[in-house]
Amino acid sequence: MLQLQAIRENKEALIAALNKRGIDATALLDTVAQLDEQRRATQTQLDATLANANKLSKEIGQLFKTGKAQEANVLKERTTALKEESKTLTDTLNTSAEALQKALYQIPNVPHSSVPAGVTEADNEEIFQEGAIPTLNADALPHWELAKKYDIIDFELGVKITGAGFPVYKGKGARLQRALISYFLDKNSAAGYTEMQVPHLVNEASGLGTGQLPDKEGQMYHVGEDDLYLIPTAEVPVTNLMRNELVAENDFPICYTAYTPCFRREAGSYGAHVRGLNRLHQFDKVEIVRVEHPSESYNALDGMVEHIKTILRELQLPFRILRLCGGDLGFTAALTYDFEVFSTAQDRWLEISSVSNFETYQANRLKLRYKDSDGKSRLAHTLNGSALALPRVLAGILENYQTADGINIPEVLVPYCGFDTIG
Template sequence: MLTLKQIKDNRAEVILKLAKKGFKADDIIDEVLRLDEARRQSQTELDSLLAEQNQCAREIGALMKAGQKDEAEAKKAQVASMKARSKEVEEAKEAYERELRNLLLQIPNLPNDIVPEGKSAADNLEVRSGGRMPELGTTAKPHWDLAKEYDLIDFELGVKISGAGFPVYKGYGARLQRALINFFLDQAREAGFVEVQPPYVVNEDSGYGTGQLPDKEGQMYHIGLDGLYLIPTAEVPVTNIYRDVILSEAELPIKNTAYSACFRREAGSYGKDVRGLNRLHQFDKVEIVCIDKPERSYERLDEMVAYVQTLVDKLELPWRILRLCGGDMSFTSALTYDFEVYSAAQQRWLEVSSVSNFESYQANRLKCRYRDAQTGVQLVHTLNGSALALPRIVAALLENHQSPEGIHIPKALVPYTGFDLIPAP
């Protein structure tokens, strides 16, 4: 959530930057400023009424002491009228505050200056690439055919049990899933991230804290009876560990990693691009979350991007990194880098990670701050990234590493799988 100071001090700049995200902000910003002025005027009137009531209370005491009962009663009636007015003003102030917060929650984060102009994924900027492109020939099979042929993943059984988008992993497929989770967690721990195991459901406050609510409410599974939400990513519970917390400067940077199942409704997703593992309602992911001082957050972002690059390198996959344009960025992000791996059988790039800096946007919602020795209590910056999401990684591993003998396992993963080849049936 943007701070009122950001909006009041830089109205024109805020409107201009939000336009890069395709968000027309003139009217909502003006309404925010109007409500803030009304709220402040209400507070001024309340303070004045309280001062008058206190003065009257002193005068009533003096009048009673002097035996001037009628004058004292008149003052009491005056105080009662002021109290009634105070209640009206307090209720109006609270209404202004509620409306103001609701509007602020509807305003996206400001994009960083280096975010490219653009309206869609076609306008994203490739910043670097690596890995060797496989040469599979015309007989290469997509992962959904390989999964069936090798009996690794049963999509139809998942439909029977739950519905489309809930696959059942079997045999080598299940072992590969477990191996990837452990590999990603171990790599994160070696890179200095502290592992946590969060809940898979969160309350409404947590959803608002990281920006899933109200922006992505329709994409989350809601447990109506209990008012809880299944998490779309471990980012939500892990970042909310620090909600309403004032950290010491010595605690920063905080670096956490967590594995979780993730749940997304993916409403409106249809077509060939969602086949197989390309888009699921439930999937596994290892997340990394960082919290740091504002002046160090972009250094931290670069470290996180470089770390994710080591993972796709070790999995022997061709990859590229994209800096997302304004029109393709998330509601909460200030700057995002997407990692994509190439699927040789599908002949297309598959997104496997997003690494983002949210600057103070989430922190303001979370009220996550730190105590600076010179400047006092300040908002932190929050960052997160997928390291990595499993479904499309598995799809690329199966497709890119297929051979007549079977599906080869990357060398770095063999200690986790216990096998270097899924033999051809």
Template structure:
């Protein structure tokens, strides 16, 4: 959530920056400032009424001590009127404050100055590419055909049990899935991230804290009886550990990693680009989350990018990195780098990680602050990234490592799998 003080001080700069997202935010920001002025005016009125009420209460006490009960009774009638006024003003204040909060929730984060303008993924900027794209034989198959051929993933069985987008991993497919999770967690902990296990359900406050609500409400599974949401990513419960928390400057950097299943209702389109593992309702992901001092958050973002690079180098998968344009940027992000692995059998790039800096946007919603060296309360910066999302990584491995004899296993995963090929 954008900070009110920043809007007051830099409204024109924000209007200009948000145009990168294809948004004309002038009216929204003007409405925010108008409501803020109204809120402050009502607060001033309320403070005045409460101060007058306190003053009269003291006078009433003096009147009784001085033997002037009639004067005291007159003053008591005035305080009763003031009490009604303060009650009404308090209700007005709460109403305006909620209206202001709801409006602020509708405004996305301001893009970082390096974010390119644009409206679609075609406007994203490729900033890095690495790895050789393997040359497959003419009989090479996409991963959904390989999964069926080697009986390692059963999509039809998943449909029977739950519906489309809920695959069943079998035999060596399940072991490979487990190997990837363990390998990702080990890589992350070796890099200084503390492993953590978190709930797979969150409350509404957590959804608002990290920005999934109200923006992505339709993409989340909602358990109405308990008013809980299945998590779309571990980012939500891990980052909400710090909701309503006051840190010290010495606490930075804070680095967590965690594995969770993820649940998303978003799959709704059809075609080869969403077949198999390309888009699922339930999938596994290992996440990295950082809470940083504002002066260090972009250095931390660069470190996260380098860390994900190291994982893909170990897996020997061809990949590229995109700096997302304003129109493709997530609602809460100031800057996002997308990692994509090349699927040779599908002849297309598959997104396998997003690494983002949210600056103070999530921290303002979370009320996540720290005491700086001068003892001043300051909003922290939050960051997160996939390290990595499993479905498309698995698809890339299955497709790029296929041979006429079977599917090879990346060398780094063999100790985790206990086998070096699927035949």
């Protein structure tokens, strides 16, 4: 959430910066400015009314002490009127504050200066590519056919149990899935991230804190009776560990990693680009989250990118990195790098990770602050990334490591799963 002071002082600059997202935020920022002015004016009026009422109360006490009951009773009538006025002003203030908060929730984060202009994924900027794309035999299959051939993932059985987008992993497929989770967590822990186990359902305050609500409310599964949401990523519960916290400056960096299943309603359309593991309603992911001092957050972002590079190099998967353009940038992010692995059998790039710096945007919603060396309270920076999302990593392994005799397992995963081939 953008800070009100920044909107008051730099409204035109913010409008220009948000244009990089392909939106005209003029009307929205004007509304925020008007609501803020109304709220502050009401607060000033309320403060004056309460001060006047307190002053009269003291005068009434003095009058009763000196035997001037008649004069005291006259003032009591005035204090009654002031109490009614203050109640009305309080209701008006609460209404204004609620409207202001809702308006602020509608404003996306301001893109970092390095974010390229553009409105679609075609405008994203490729900044890195590594790894040789393997040459497969003429009979190479996409992963959904390999899964059926070797009986390691059953999409139809998932439909029977729940519906489309909920696959069942079987035998070596389940073991490979578990191996990837353990490998990712071990890599993250070795890099200094503290492993956490967190709830898979969160309350509304948590969704608001990280920005999934109200922006992505329709994409989240909602448990109506309990008013809880199934998490779309571990980012939500892990980042909310720090909600309403005031940390010391020397506590930075704060680094967490967690494995969770993830639930998303938007799995959507039909076609090869969403077949098999390409897009699911339920999937597994290992996440990394950092809370940083503002002066170090972009160095930390670069470090996260290098960390994920290391994982993909060990898996020996061809990958590239994109800097997302303004129009493709997530609502809460200031800068995002997407990692994509090349699926040789599908002849296309598959997104497997997004690594983002949110700067103070989430921290402002979370009321996550630190105390600097001068004793002042300031907003921290938050970052997160997938390290990694399993479905498309698994798809890339199955497709790129297939041979005429079966599917080889990346060497780094063999100790985790206990076999070196599927076949």
